[in-house]
Amino acid sequence: SMDSFITKLLDKKDIKEEFERLVEGDGIEEIRIINTIQAHVSQLFLFHAYIKMHGSFDAKAILGYALPTPIAQQRSHQSIKIDLATYHKLFELLAITEYKLKKVSGVEKNALLLSSLIKLQSYL
Numbered sequence: 001s002m003d004s005f006i007t008k009l010l011d012k013k014d015i016k017e018e019f020e021r022l023v024e025g026d027g028i029e030e031i032r033i034i035n036t037i038q039a040h041v042s043q044l045f046l047f048h049a050y051i052k053m054h055g056s057f058d059a060k061a062i063l064g065y066a067l068p069t070p071i072a073q074q075r076s077h078q079s080i081k082i083d084l085a086t087y088h089k090l091f092e093l094l095a096i097t098e099y100k101l102k103k104v105s106g107v108e109k110n111a112l113l114l115s116s117l118i119k120l121q122s123y124l
Contacts, residue, residue: 001026002033006040010078012121019117023110030101030109037117038094045087047079082124089123 005018022028043063050062059065059072067075082090097116101109 002028002036005033006037007074009037009117009121010124012124015117015121016114019114030113031098033113034094034098034101034116037120038091038098041087041090041094044075044079044082045091047075048082048084048087051076051080086123090120093120093123 001018001022005015005022008015008018022033023030046062047057047059051057057072057076059067059075066072093116097113100107100112
């Protein structure tokens with residue numbers, strides 16, 4: 001369910017319903033969501049860098065393990081759509097959001113995370 005959520009997020013589709021389902025229905029904590037998104041964006045960046053250097057992708061060389069072909073192709077397509085400046089913005093936003101979720105008290109975590117994810121979509 002997290003993979004489909006992240007795919008919708010990166011495809012700039014409406015994520016509100018699925019976000020609410022993840023947080024309220026499945027009970028997934030906001031920190032886990034942000035960390036999973038950070039890991040996914042990091043993988044996309046690795047794919048992007050490898051493709052720019054080698055002209056094609058090899059999931060095993062990039063990640064150290066093989067991905068199923070459709071998933072590897074999806075990651076390669078997603079990674080190339082994002083330019084380096086946007087990756088920088090995404091990493092910065094995700095890091096700031098993680099920090100706020102962990103350190104700032106008295107903040108509504110669901111609202112903070114959702115607003116950050118909407119901002120993330122605006123960068124794409």
